[in-house]
Amino acid sequence: MRKEAQVERCGWAGSEQIYVDYHDTDWGVPEYDSRALWEKLVLDGFQAGLSWITILKKRDNFRSAFSGFDPDVIATWSEPEVRRLLQDPGIVRHRGKIEATIGNAQAWQRLERDKGFDRFLWDYVGGKPIQNRWRDMSEVPAFTPLSQQISRDLKKAGFRFCGPTIVYAFMQAVGMVNDHLVTCPRHAEVAKLGVST
Template sequence: MQRCSWAGTEEIYLQYHDTEWGVPKYDSRVLWEKLVLDGFQAGLSWITILKKRDNFRTAFRGFDPNIIAHWGEAEVSTLLENPGIIRHRGKIEATITNAKAWQRIEEAGGFDRFLWDYVGGAPIQNRFKAQADVPTSSALSEQIAKDLKKAGFKFCGPTIVYAFMEAMGLLNNHLVTCTRHADVAKLARAL
């Protein structure tokens, strides 16, 4: 199997590349979870978060924003003691803030629609031939980051948003030489 070069050789990363990365996700809570995890990843490698993802899911109650939105200092303190996650006060507090922002967007029409409207409801099918050709941000990720911040989100700059868009399938950024490019393109549908 020909893969994108970033997938490396670690089994957990290969599985992520082969089964998750770039597959279009249309569920509001799934999209929110990934955006939160990408915020925790800021300054770290994604594989660090990927290896702790199950711990995060347990610690953050299945990433239910309707639960997390009501958290306060007691929950923050508990999370800061949890060695299974990234213990960063700012990122933990941002998750609570982001849960409240998610609720507002969800109530106004859906977090899924909010995000997918930026790409016309269907994934952008890029055709990059080399990893060096793939940008780390774009005018679109800058706009989405700006709008997310305006809506109250934290830890969602243009680079985080671009990586999120790739992972959640808003962009098909598998290289054309990767066998997953065509597979992921076939999964595209309009929201």
Template sequence: MASERGAQAEGRCDWCGTDALYVAYHDTEWGVPEYDSRALWEKLVLDGFQAGLAWITILRKRDAFREAFEGFNPEVIAQWGEADVQRLLGNAGIVRHRGKIEATITNARAWIDMEEKGGFDRFIWDYVDGAPLRNTFTTMAEVPPVTDMSARMSKDLKKAGFKFCGPTIVYAWLEATGVVNDHLVGCPRHEEVAAMAR
């Protein structure tokens, strides 16, 4: 997400460039506090698929991912096995990476386990005492790729059985789900998403 150029003329964070899909994602989704446990899990899975790729690649394939992964229903995905992995490896609409597909199945099982122990959503939001962290960065160069919290959460997620959840992936996910508000202070969305916090 980082860029040296700061915000665009209209004040928007410039990591989304001018691609209409990316701009819409920035303007309507990125940074909005997400409290739904299943939706949080879906976004973590997609951030895991993004590893090594540009987020716009995942965004363009998101509908195909949702179809291929049964609407990201963890209860369904947790039952999958090798036949399902093979089916997904043949699906050109998604990122065909065996390790990431297998991790999604593993992560569905870990999500179910965590839900039964108090909730995946509560696990995540407890790190910030239920209130989004609101940063005050003025340029994208100031935004870190990793923080102590994302490293700690990554370690805890791995301990709980999750895969493809390294500190960098976790931090990008926390930004996307509004657990951390990293819209630049000059971006209109900085205040807008702050107002959406519970």
């Protein structure tokens, strides 16, 4: 009798419960809410130079410190709020990233007024997730020509901390691309979510 091949999660999920839960319920699920998309882009910007699990463990602290990631609130902030956040041990205390978040909120407002931040992003993929079929983590790119283009366009719109690698990680997280390995049970589950939108 032939033994069935073992189905496993994507290797990056590891065994730490917070990471496993993020992989199983959040990562790769298509996100179409404009504010939620902005929050994820900001958090990916804070990840620059760090591991995602560092940000994930602080995500609730970030939400509290940044007023629920309401860009309309954050867009009004200035030096007093920057100084307050630099004293908050629950977040990543990096002046450049904090100041970029305020500028990114203002850039979000402009794009939101123009066409909607959600449409701005999802138009790059025709409104539907790109369904990749990677079999091994070594096949998954760090960035793509599309993430390079989106990065350039975000920077033109006034965003910071949104290089091509950050943008590709963001695209994976919000389901613009399905980069679960085909051997992972979430690949098929997430693919179905992309079809129904």
